[in-house]
Amino acid sequence: MNGRRAWLVWGVSVLAYLAAVTQRTTFGVAGLEATARFDATASILSVFTVVQLLVYAGLQIPVGVLVDRFGPRLLIAGGAGLMMAGQLQLATADSVAGGILGRSLVGAGDALTFISVLRLLPAWFTGRQIPILTQWTGIVGQLGQIASAIPFAFVLHRFGWSPAFVSAASLSVLALVLTLLLVRNRPPGTAGPQVLPLRQTATSLAQAWRQPGTRLGMWTHFTIQFPGTVFVMMWGFPYLVSAEGVDSSWASALMTLFVVVAVICGPWLGSWVGRHPLRRSTMVLLIAGAMACAWLAVLLYPGPAPLWLLALLVAVLAIGGPGSMIGFDFARTYNPGNRLGTATGIVNIGGFIASLVSMYLIGVVLDVLNAAGFSGGDLYALDSFRIALAVQFVVMGFGVAGILSTRAKVRARMADDGVRLPPLRQALARERLRKQAARRGTEQSSPGNETG
Numbered sequence: 272m273n274g275r276r277a278w279l280v281w282g283v284s285v286l287a288y289l290a291a292v293t294q295r296t297t298f299g300v301a302g303l304e305a306t307a308r309f310d311a312t313a314s315i316l317s318v319f320t321v322v323q324l325l326v327y328a329g330l331q332i333p334v335g336v337l338v339d340r341f342g343p344r345l346l347i348a349g350g351a352g353l354m355m356a357g358q359l360q361l362a363t364a365d366s367v368a369g370g371i372l373g374r375s376l377v378g379a380g381d382a383l384t385f386i387s388v389l390r391l392l393p394a395w396f397t398g399r400q401i402p403i404l405t406q407w408t409g410i411v412g413q414l415g416q417i418a419s420a421i422p423f424a425f426v427l428h429r430f431g432w433s434p435a436f437v438s439a440a441s442l443s444v445l446a447l448v449l450t451l452l453l454v455r456n457r458p459p460g461t462a463g464p465q466v467l468p469l470r471q472t473a474t475s476l477a478q479a480w481r482q483p484g485t486r487l488g489m490w491t492h493f494t495i496q497f498p499g500t501v502f503v504m505m506w507g508f509p510y511l512v513s514a515e516g517v518d519s520s521w522a523s524a525l526m527t528l529f530v531v532v533a534v535i536c537g538p539w540l541g542s543w544v545g546r547h548p549l550r551r552s553t554m555v556l557l558i559a560g561a562m563a564c565a566w567l568a569v570l571l572y573p574g575p576a577p578l579w580l581l582a583l584l585v586a587v588l589a590i591g592g593p594g595s596m597i598g599f600d601f602a603r604t605y606n607p608g609n610r611l612g613t614a615t616g617i618v619n620i621g622g623f624i625a626s627l628v629s630m631y632l633i634g635v636v637l638d639v640l641n642a643a644g645f646s647g648g649d650l651y652a653l654d655s656f657r658i659a660l661a662v663q664f665v666v667m668g669f670g671v672a673g674i675l676s677t678r679a680k681v682r683a684r685m686a687d688d689g690v691r692l693p694p695l696r697q698a699l700a701r702e703r704l705r706k707q708a709a710r711r712g713t714e715q716s717s718p719g720n721e722t723g
């Protein structure tokens with residue numbers, strides 16, 4: 272099914288997602304300028320980010336329903352239009368209310384983009400390519416952070432607030448135009464999934480939710496996306512610099528390591544998922560276990576943790592981004608085409624809710640410890656952070672319980688359908704044999720290649 276046209280559609284839609292991630296992250300880069308422009312305190316500024324994330328998370332299900340009804344092209348274009356409007360609003364806003372309106376529009380446009388881009392993949396690609404391309408979609412999109420950190424920051428510091436946000440808006444204009452010109456919902460001559468009548472929308476939403484595979488995807492996203500998001504978007508920098516005493520240039524290097532590890536792991540995880548579709552949840556639990564162990568080692572380390580241990584922590588947390596994409600693979604494989612957008616929206620809520628709850632609770636615990644005198648007047652004391660960050664174990668425990676209970680339901684349904692899951696040991700032995708056979712095949716074919 273895939274040819275040049277499919278790659279073009281994917282390329283343009285991923286550019287639209289990259290533009291969305293750029294718009295999502297520009298405000299973080301402009302934090303200092305925003306404080307001066309809006310004459311705002313740190314907590315008011317954090318409201319900008321929280322509102323944007325709440326709008327994003329709150330719109331996931333409506334957007335999922337809309338993408339099933341109107342197709343991804345219209346929604347990706349609409350998302351780009353909303354983000355353009357949001358950034359233009361921000362470019363001219365000089366009151367907190369005006370700024371928050373701008374960020375809300377950006378959050379709404381952003382919400383329309385990612386699940387619509389994922390929705391295009393099964394229409395244009397087949398089989399094992401889909402999990403790999405799902406990963407590449409996530410990876411290429413994250414590069415939008417670099418567009419905020421380098422060209423956007425350059426324009427902001429050189430030319431000021433309004434030119435920077437207007438230039439960011441122009442990226443969404445490009446995404447809007449290219450999407451309308453080049454993206455199509457499916458290859459010409461192929462029939463899309465049957466669109467359900469409007470009155471069946473609620474039924475379809477209920478069916479997507481009742482499907483335990485969708486909820487397994489949501490708990491997957493919930494459990495392993497949030498530790499990395501919390502670290503990168505909110506608490507990582509203050510923790511590293513103020514509590515662990517890491518130099519700020521090393522802290523930036525650790526944040527770069529985060530992106531590099533996510534980029535390296537994504538394609539590998541995508542191809543692993545394609546080869547072991549029945550072991551996806553085991554991989555998710557392994558990643559969650561590795562994250563819990565890494566945090567435990569850092570938080571229990573007597574005194575400030577050494578840089579190598581912090582680098583290990585960052586590397587493990589980074590796997591969560593690509594790892595959480597396995598959640599979307601559950602949604603895709605356990606739902607029919609006509610409710611795939613809805614199911615994807617449900618999955619995508621998981622990680623963002625867990626992130627918001629954790630970010631907030633960590634802040635509350637830090638405040639309480641400070642008010643109680645535990646922190647010795649230093650809000651970001653190492654021992655206070657040890658307790659506050661441990662909140663994540665509770666959130667993760669919640670997620671793991673969700674994964675285990677929904678996985679049991681998925682497996683029970685599979686057993687009813689006559690699908691038997693071979694024991695892990697047997698599956699690993701079979702994989703070893705397959706690899707040996709593949710190696711023997713290569714050895715045997717090499718002389719032929721040489722003579723041929």
Ligand SMILES: N[C@@H](Cc1c[nH]cn1)C(=O)NCC(=O)O
Pocket residue numbers: 385408409410412413496533537591592593595596619622
């Ligand atoms: N898991 C992330 C995307 C990702 C992929 N690799 C690293 N991060 C996700 O769910 N993203 C949703 C979005 O809207 O960006």
